[in-house]
Amino acid sequence: MRQLGKKRSRIGGEAGSTIVEMALILPLFLLLVFGIFEFGRAWLIINTLNHAAREAVRLASVTPNLTTNNGAVITKATTILTSAGIAGATVTNTAATGTPLETTVNIALTYTWLTGIGPLLGFSFAGTIPLSSSATMRYEL
Template identity: 30%
Template sequence: MSLPNLSRILRVASADPCRVPDSQSADQEIRRGLERVYRFCRKNRRGAAAVEFAVVAPLFFLLVFGMIEFGRMVMVQQIITNGSREGARIAVLEGAKTDQVESAVSKYLTKASILGGIVSVSPDPPGSATYGDPVAVTVSVPFDQVSWLGKPMSLGSRGSVLPFGRGLNLTATTVMRRETVQ
């Protein structure tokens, strides 16, 4: 409200303190004053939303893409764990060979669209273990090869946006006891 309008309302109110000003005219005065304030504030806030978006958007998208990458990392970890389990199931059988184990693990990982897995079997060859001895199958995958967002955004790449997790390898080991056919 401007000063002249305020003084007019005060004059009317002070002329007769018991008299209530006409509510309709007072409402109109208040409404006009609020509209002026609103227009003034709106003029001064032009572009504020764009600036706020420019500040918040990178953090928001980093958070969203970080959640996507973390979810992918957990998913790939589960897949290679299952792959090492499949390899260990073959490795503990009588007459198992390292090539058979590596082939089974590679086939499992390929079906899950995981490329670049490194498989190691201990003891090598697994058929050399005696009954009851542990046989271990380890599967390792560099995370930057399986990241959905590629090397610049992944947790495991050298040129990563994020400062941690560089050169991250996802590894899973399954150990089972050697069996014999009876």
């Protein structure tokens, strides 16, 4: 008579295969997760730099007697960046030049990796990358 439901015994050597598979897959999975996190954070900071540059150049375009590195323009951009939790950015603006008259605001920031994934991927050996934004607008006065 044939026995139904007889369990086969495990072939030797398969017991540790799950640990080996996890050891191979886990670093790749963590690399992917941390990479997505860092890319999203850098993208958010670039969008904030763009917003601050646009708002500052908008103010600069209607400021009478605009000079290079005007305090009000720099304060406008710095206030936006500070409210977003971004510190250490360098903000500069140009006086109205050219034909037609135009003014430009430049913002530069050194982005520091939070997770350490950037240097691991070879993006930067120092753990930082430069981010910048620039906006130009016609001078209205």
